Amino acid sequence: xxDNTATEAEMEGTPATTSKADYKKIxxxxxxxxxxxxxxxxxxxxxMAVTTNFINGLGLGLATILTLIVSxxxxxxxxxxxxxxxxxPVFVLIIASVVTAIELLMHAFFFQLYHxxxxxxxxxxxxxxxxxxxxxxxxxxxxxxxxxxxxxMGIGFSLVLLTLGGIREILANGTLxxxxxxxxxxxxxxxxxxxxxxxxGFLLAALPPGAFIGLGFLLAIKNWxxxxxxxxxxxxxxxxxxxxxxxxx
Amino acid sequence: MNKELLKNxxxxxxxxxxxxxxxVLLLSIVNQQxxxxxxxxERAAMMKLLMExxxxxxxxxxLLNDKITLPANDFNSSEAVTVxxxxxxxxxxxxxxxxxxxxxxxxxxxxxxxxxIDNTLSGVRVVKHKxxxxxxxxxxxxxxxxxxxxxxxxxHQPELSQWAVKKDNGYFDQFTGATITPRAIVGAVRDxxxxxxxxxxxxxxxTQKPSLEADQGTSHD
Numbered sequence: 001x002x003d004n005t006a007t008e009a010e011m012e013g014t015p016a017t018t019s020k021a022d023y024k025k026i027x028x029x030x031x032x033x034x035x036x037x038x039x040x041x042x043x044x045x046x047x048m049a050v051t052t053n054f055i056n057g058l059g060l061g062l063a064t065i066l067t068l069i070v071s072x073x074x075x076x077x078x079x080x081x082x083x084x085x086x087x088x089p090v091f092v093l094i095i096a097s098v099v100t101a102i103e104l105l106m107h108a109f110f111f112q113l114y115h116x117x118x119x120x121x122x123x124x125x126x127x128x129x130x131x132x133x134x135x136x137x138x139x140x141x142x143x144x145x146x147x148x149x150x151x152x153m154g155i156g157f158s159l160v161l162l163t164l165g166g167i168r169e170i171l172a173n174g175t176l177x178x179x180x181x182x183x184x185x186x187x188x189x190x191x192x193x194x195x196x197x198x199x200x201g202f203l204l205a206a207l208p209p210g211a212f213i214g215l216g217f218l219l220a221i222k223n224w225x226x227x228x229x230x231x232x233x234x235x236x237x238x239x240x241x242x243x244x245x246x247x248x249x
Numbered sequence: 250m251n252k253e254l255l256k257n258x259x260x261x262x263x264x265x266x267x268x269x270x271x272x273v274l275l276l277s278i279v280n281q282q283x284x285x286x287x288x289x290x291e292r293a294a295m296m297k298l299l300m301e302x303x304x305x306x307x308x309x310x311x312l313l314n315d316k317i318t319l320p321a322n323d324f325n326s327s328e329a330v331t332v333x334x335x336x337x338x339x340x341x342x343x344x345x346x347x348x349x350x351x352x353x354x355x356x357x358x359x360x361x362x363x364x365x366i367d368n369t370l371s372g373v374r375v376v377k378h379k380x381x382x383x384x385x386x387x388x389x390x391x392x393x394x395x396x397x398x399x400x401x402x403x404x405h406q407p408e409l410s411q412w413a414v415k416k417d418n419g420y421f422d423q424f425t426g427a428t429i430t431p432r433a434i435v436g437a438v439r440d441x442x443x444x445x446x447x448x449x450x451x452x453x454x455x456t457q458k459p460s461l462e463a464d465q466g467t468s469h470d
Contacts, residue, residue: 052382086261090268097272101279108283111290172383203383 023148030152037160037215038222042128046120047161048211052172055179057165059113060120061158063102067124068150071095072138076146079139091134092125099125112182129157164214172206174199299333299345302363302372307342308335317457325440327351332454341366341455346441347376352433355379360434362441368451369406373399373438378430385430395422395431404442412439 036042043064050060071094082090103121106114114121124130133153138146170176174196180188204210292313299312312333319330326348335343346362358378363371373396375388387393398421404412413419414432423431445451 081264083261083264086265089265093265093268093272097275100276104276104279104283104287108286108290111287111294201383203381206382 022145026145026149027152030149030154030156031159032156035156035160035222036129036132036153037157038219040129040132042132043157044215046123046127047157047164048208048215050117050120051161051165051168051211051214052206053169053175053179054162054165054177055113055183056116057158057161059110059117059183060124061154061161063106063117063121064124064127064129064157065151065154066102067095067098067127068130068133068154069147070098071130072133072146072150073143074098075134076138076141076143082139087139088131088135091131091139095130095134096125110183116179116182129153160215160218163218164211167214168205168210170195171202172204172210173201298361298374298376299363301374302345302361303335303343304365304371307365307371308337310334310336312345315459317454318460319454321349323444324348324437325350326437327357334455334459336455341452343371344445344451344454348437348441350433350437352429352436353378353380354385354427354429354433355381358430358433358437360437362438364441364445364451366451368442368446369401369403370399370438370442371401372397373434375434380430381427384424384427387424387427388430388434393424395424396434398422399438404439404446409439409443412442 030036034040037044037047046060046064051057071091074094075091078090099122102124103114106117106121133146133150137149141149166176169178174194176193176195177191180191184191205214296313303312312335315336316331316333319332321327321329324330324346328349331347333345333347334341335345343363343365346364347359348362349357349359351357356379358380359376361374361376363373365371374390375396378386378388380386380388388396390396407420411420412435414421414423414428414435416423416428417432419435421431421435445454
């Protein structure tokens with residue numbers, strides 16, 4: 001608790017200029033450097049189970065973003081009233097209440113999608129991303145920062161859901177945005193894109209192994225890009241250093 | 250000292266209880282607000298399903314509230330069988346059986362079977378299943394029209410001995426790569442027809458008192 005208050009004071013005491021940099025760091029962390037799906041590897045159970053197509057990914061993504069935002073903001077707002085001993089039960093209480101409320105609302109307003117996502121909506125409670133952000137970030141930062149962090153982490157997670165869902169749908173069915181009507185009403189039926197006519201289907205992509213393989217490739221691509229970037233940066237540093245030495249000479 | 254300890258324990262406890270209370274309050278409000286809509290959704294979904302397996306214009310009663318429950322064993326079902334009774338101007342026109350089979354590839358398959366009063370099928374649909382996507386799911390109408398092949402069949406057309414998939418020398422197609430799922434469905438539909446053809450079972454369905462428990466959803470109203 002004492003540690004928390006110390007960091008808090010530091011954070012709130014920082015001048016406005018670094019605050020902007022803070023937000024930028026939160027954004028980059030959530031979307032890329034510390035992406036929940038690709039780096040923290042949290043919430044993999046729903047990530048892999050639900051992403052058989054794009055729309056399922058979108059549904060779970062939006063529900064997760066909403067849960068993250070509400071729970072993180074609330075937790076951050078009440079952080080000074082919660083002592084360390086009851087911290088976790090209070091977090092769980094808040095998260096569980098938020099998820100149950102979202103579940104009821106989805107059941108009422110997105111009935112068919114609710115039935116497709118099924119058990120994975122209530123299971124958002126156990127998604128480690130949410131308690132992870134509550135404990136690692138929201139409990140130590142101001143509500144506005146916690147809100148931004150939750151939004152960015154949520155979007156980062158959703159981007160992985162959408163990419164994996166899209167790839168698996170294309171490979172398995174040869175379509176994209178199939179069943180969009182479940183989310184956006186009957187008029188969205190026309191959104192479905194048939195990329196290949198008379199596609200026979202690549203079953204593996206829709207089955208669980210397809211999720212593991214797909215996620216593996218996404219991880220590999222991310223690491224490859226990071227490695228490439230690091231190499232470039234190193235080159236630049238070396239170049240700058242050599243230029244400096246030549247200038248001195 | 251003791252007083253201090255008591256305070257240290259009771260303060261977090263009170264805060265925790267407070268959060269619990271707020272959570273309960275929030276959820277009961279949301280529950281109140283969505284209850285009717287969710288019940289409506291459930292009813293509408295069930296109604297839509299039932300309408301798919303009965304002939305259009307064949308009933309004018311409140312289907313969802315005119316139902317009975319029959320023992321699972323009579324139908325080789327894994328759960329008790331619910332029967333919705335369609336009547337037109339008080340006259341029985343069709344019965345819709347909701348049955349479950351465990352003979353599929355993965356877990357239970359729930360199907361609805363519409364049987365006209367003359368013992369022919371008005372339609373069959375799969376409600377719930379966990380069959381392999383892409384292989385065993387071709388009994389869904391949005392994937393293939395296979396399940397429409399049951400329309401207008403009966404125990405005489407084809408003969409009872411032909412109530413099997415082609416691989417088992419029967420009348421019904423299987424899907425390429427998946428025999429177990431169609432075999433399970435054909436078997437479950439056949440079991441319903443065998444029961445309705447037995448004695449005057451089908452007629453007796455319409456004379457039983459409706460089960461008291463209202464349909465899922467209405468009980469909340």
